[in-house]
Every structure is written in C-alpha cells, then in structure tokens.
Amino acid sequence: MDFSLFYFDGDGSVAQPNKYQLLIDSAKFADQNGFSALWTPERHFHAFGGLYPNPSLTNAALAMVTERIQLRAGSVVVPLHHPVRIVEEWGVVDNLSNGRVGIAFASGWTMDEFILSRENHANRKANMWRGIKAIQQLWQGEAVDYQDASGRTVQVKTLPKPIQQKLPIWITCQSPETFIEAGKMGANVLTSLLGGTLESIVPKIKLYREALAKKGHNPEEKKVTLMIHTFLGESLNEVKEQVRQPFCDYLKTHYDLLDNLAKSMGLNVSLKTFSEDDLDSLLLFGVEGFMKGRSLIGTPTSCLPFLQQIEQAGINEIACLIDFVPSYKSVMESLIYLKQLREKYHAVQLSQKTLV
Secondary structure: EEEEOOOOOOOOOOOOOOOOOOHHHHHHHHHHHHOEEEEOOOOOOOOEOOOOHHHHHHHHHHHHHHOOEEEEEEEHHHHOOOHHHHHHHHHHHHHHHOOEEEEEEEEEOOHHHHHHOOOOOHHHHHHHHHHHHHHHHHHHOEEEEEEEOOOEEEEOOOOOOOOOOOEEEEEEEOOHHHHHHHHHHOOOEEEOOOOOOHHHHHHHHHHHHHHHHHHHOOHHOOOOEEEEEEEEEOOOOHHHHHHHHHHHHHHHOOOHHHHHHHHHHHOOOOOOOOOHHHHHHHHHHHHHHHHHHOOOEEOOHHHHHHHHHHHHHOOOOOEEEEOOOOHHHHHHHHHHHHHHHHHHHHHHHHHHHHHO
C-alpha cells in the first residue's frame, strides 16, 4: 500500500507571510522519505481551504521543490473549466516535474462554485465524463473540435506537449454508480470516509473491480486511494488532546459530517435546529467515537490494526489529510510518526510474505 499526503484546509482569509510553509516543507519531507504522492485540491470561496483554489498552481510550485514524488490534483472540478485550459496548465506542470503529474477529476459540489462556469449544475456529472474524454484526447496529442465565438468549428491541439504520453487519472467517488463508471473507463478512484464507514466502502470497491474486469482492464493495476484524516504522535492521550478541537472545528464547517456524527450516536434529529451550544455538546461527546474507524489519529502502534483493515477492504493507497490541525510545528512533528507507521506496516507485510 502506498502512502501519500493530502491537503484540504488552511486559512486563506488572513493576510500574512508564509501561508504555504506547511505545504512546501511537508512536501519536501514526503519527497525525501519515500512517500508516493502529494494531493492538493480545488476549493473556492472557503476561508479554510482558501489556500487551494487551483491545484495546477500549487503543483507547479511543488514541482520546483521536489524530485521524485508524484504531484496530483485532488480534485479538478471538470465542469468549471474548459478542457483545453486544463490540459494546457497540467501540460506545463508535467514538464516542470519531468512527468510526475496525475489528476483526480470531480463533477463539483456546491452551486456557488458554478459562477465560474456556464455549465448547468444539474448536468455536471454528464459534463464531467464528456470533459474527461476530451482531456484524454488532447493530452495524447489528438485534435478536438470546438466552436469559436462566431460558431465556426476549430480543430484544437494543445501545447506544451506533456512528458507523459498518457495522463494518470482518478475519479473522485462516493456513490456506487460513480465507482462503476470509473471502473468502466479504467480510471483509478479517490474516495474517503467522510460519508460513511470503511465497511460501507467495501461493496463499492467490489463493484469497481468488477467493472474494471468486465471492460478488460487489469483490476490489480488500478489504485483505490482513500483520503483519511491523519495525525500521529507518541502518546495516544496527547494526540487526542491536540486533535479534538481542530477536528471539532473541521466538522462544524461540514454539515453532512455533523449529520453523520449525530446518526452514529443514534440521534434522529435535524441539526439545523441546534444552537451553537448544542453543537458544541454534540461534538464534545461524539467526536472521539466519530474519529475511531474513520481516521488515522493516534500512535503508530494504535493505528496499525486499522491500517491493516483498510488494506483488507481493497484499498491500496492512503492519502493522509494532514492540514486540519492548524499548528505548523505539530503537523511537521506528526510526519515523523507517520513515517514510523508506514515502516511498521511494511515490516508486517514483509514478514507475512516471508512466512508464506
């Protein structure tokens, strides 16, 4: 199983220097210590997450400070952009990185984001699949027909020519239908535990692998990447204290996650009617249980069994979301323990293969 780093938060609303210090320094750490990839998102109009409006920009910067690690978008929202523009930008990054880019594609979430696009929000899934096909063609040097402002059809080829002949792609998946469609087209998948438990993902992964095989793709060659909140340290109690408030703050900004938390506690209520004090009480009593089974928060020893469960579920890459804790120092120190977890995991895998 591969280990990569995922970035999703970070306060972009404050004017201060060195906003990207954690991104740059943790990327260098990952590059120098055998991690597989770095993932930066596309997020618009969010104070937390406002550091990452365009993953091609952040990955262009990362290309300059890393040497071997893969540079990926998690994710590019296809309906918000013209396919030509996507291929042009990522062609630059592929050249800057000497062929290290990969892109997870998504259809988009909130209606607000679609001020950036003339595409209809209701048709975003169909527009995503159509856009991905055009992106693949353009990446491989094929001409694609588009209309100019006068309605005249123009055959378009993009430059610069990428280093990689074929673009490695992921599809951001939550629903069974999207897993199946990703399998049919032979893409990798990027998923998370934000909308459910590990057990709820297993049937979707099975559908994905079956769809791959039916279309003649080798299921063993494809990646199922799991984005997961990650923070490790030496003492389990100290880690919980460091993480509890940042994780609560994170959940407060995601209504669907709060709803999942309430359901996991057996509460069939509408959180829209909750006061701020009610939400604080819910988080105080429920957040530790919510983190268990949905995150890698703890010590290298305490997280190892769950990591093995993740592998048994059919997942072969974990994308560790590290920046939900706002302390640069704490997150950088946590990476040392994440490296230890990876080493423990690989040692167990090696010993099991030796026994066989």
